[in-house]
Amino acid sequence: MINCPYWQTKRTRVCGIMTGTSLDGVDVAVCDFWIINNIKHYELIAFKTFDISNQIKSKILDVCSQNILISDVSDLNFALSFLYKEAVESLLSEFSILISTIDCFGVHGQTVWHSPIPKKIAKFSVSSTLQLFNGSSFAKLINKPVIYDFRSADIALGGNGAPLIPIFDFEFFASDEEDVVFLNIGGVSNVTYLPKGKDKNKVKAWDTGPGNILIDFATNHFYNQPFDKNGEHSLNGNVNYELFDELKSISFIKTPPPKSTGRELFSKSYFESLVNKYIIEPDDFLSTFSYFTAYSIAENIRLFANRTNTIIASGGGIHNQSIMNNLKIELPNANIKTTEHLGLNPDAKEAVCFAFLAFQFLCGFKSNIISVTGASEETILGVLAL
């Protein structure tokens, strides 16, 4: 039985699976959820990131970027079920977890298209989103219920279908005593702002500007490495204030929320134009990008979440010491922590969130926050394969 109060009365074990657009791995988290006196609780039981083979990675990138055949899409939908199954079985075996203890799976799928802005298709005005993944085939392979396609319902209700993480932040970490900002430093950086008082209607979330994207371009360009490990190159250089002033003038940074950005604004070609224009040391580029990333996050918090005392960070960027140092310099009065301080491995957060969204579906709870996504109403997110 699904979508029913039964699930609100027991400790429920959900396995969440997340693969982001950066294709840096399959995140798998096993997490327990339960409710006592209307308060939700969770416990992360196991987490690990698994590699995506180059063959699958290149097929996904092809689907995103070039002309394809419909058979490619169909095949990948089903192939991901095999990839995820392998990852899940490794995790369960490594942590000695019996699959029989798992009640259901919550799977994000692989985003290959996301367009909340309506477009004319015949006479219809259509927004759409597409996460590759066939939930029904995965449910049969793994022999458990699977909840997936979490973004479509919000899109259909006129929302952006994103971000979906804020409901997790709100349920578990909103405070009666102080404003809290959750900061995720991924390719771009985004924040969830939780004003004190636990009022869902006051939650806001938006992108602040770059996360690791400019730094990644630079380490790739200068050092042929995917990212600046621990921020070593960034720490080694000096900020170039001419370049910094140019970056600072990007109007997106001070635009009031709601707002979102991505590879359109912080593109490879924009990076290349900067490399051609400024004749400076590689590590000075990295140092400046790292400082700009921290500055743009801080400026957004100063402008749009100015009573914030506590900032709780997650995402790959927290491992970049240069970004984290600069953030402390820019926001000297803020208490900056990672989700580790709340007992949650920051790398596991997204996979745990999608496990939580599946738990919400089981219970029949609505998960989109309309002040965040812009949807016309709250709704249950996800679809169910048995």
Added chain:
Amino acid sequence: MINCPYWQTKRTRVCGIMTGTSLDGVDVAVCDFWIINNIKHYELIAFKTFDISNQIKSKILDVCSQNILISDVSDLNFALSFLYKEAVESLLSEFSILISTIDCFGVHGQTVWHSPIPKKIAKFSVSSTLQLFNGSSFAKLINKPVIYDFRSADIALGGNGAPLIPIFDFEFFASDEEDVVFLNIGGVSNVTYLPKGKDKNKVKAWDTGPGNILIDFATNHFYNQPFDKNGEHSLNGNVNYELFDELKSISFIKTPPPKSTGRELFSKSYFESLVNKYIIEPDDFLSTFSYFTAYSIAENIRLFANRTNTIIASGGGIHNQSIMNNLKIELPNANIKTTEHLGLNPDAKEAVCFAFLAFQFLCGFKSNIISVTGASEETILGVLAL
């Protein structure tokens, strides 16, 4: 609450939506289902076929036949929800049915890829099927639960994901007293063979050869019309036995089931090769194709369902008087009827079947017949959007 005994105790109203690969319309059926003493019952409340606009049709054909962008796939998934919503609202309004009386929807979606034969994707052996349609967006637009993607689970269990109609024939029309054949004359012809005694394990289903496909090619070629209305041209010509003997020699016809065919064998280029080889009147082509269609159906029944007394026909071909006359000539002892004799509009049958599959999901019943699809086990078919 879904997948639960509650639905087995009440009269449940389901709206079924079917769009076939021929793109000749959106079939919408409203149908009630209920169970008394373990016997399932149904009543068709309303049915109509709605046009698919040329714009949508040509976008679907593009997706099936040429290189596309992933955005085309994503947009069509959501656009079909708008198309189906419009059709449903027209039907409900025409028949004065309140949407509040409908418990859920069962939607086939638009098949654009179907490949039960496994193929290597990275290291995985992958079969797949893809029906365009985003169930979550439709559920939000129509504000009702939607059950869809009925073929994937059977494919994931090693089956063909088709045919799915036999469970409907078995549940409602299998007889204790006599063998019954359900014949569907679509583009190709297929049969469900229900030996007497209501034993699900003995049900068989297969394609017999052409349905209207060769006749459609000929009316298109000679008369620039999509099909031979009522079989008028076929009735007007004479069978050319030289051509008939060539068609009769196609080995597929006498191959034992399970077997399936389509546009690979009865292709436009095969038709064109016949037109170039035989210098005969257009109506003689039509007459011969019509006779061959009836012959290949009859031969399959004689060879593989030879105790059959009763044949119950549906599909567009039942409106072709020439096919139906020839069938009676070829099977003089059989009692040939259409589903109309069982109180079911033959044009509505497929939409009613997908409504029934949704009802089965609600009840928690398994719907694939493994002697028909070849899957390793029986399973609940479909996924649920709330």
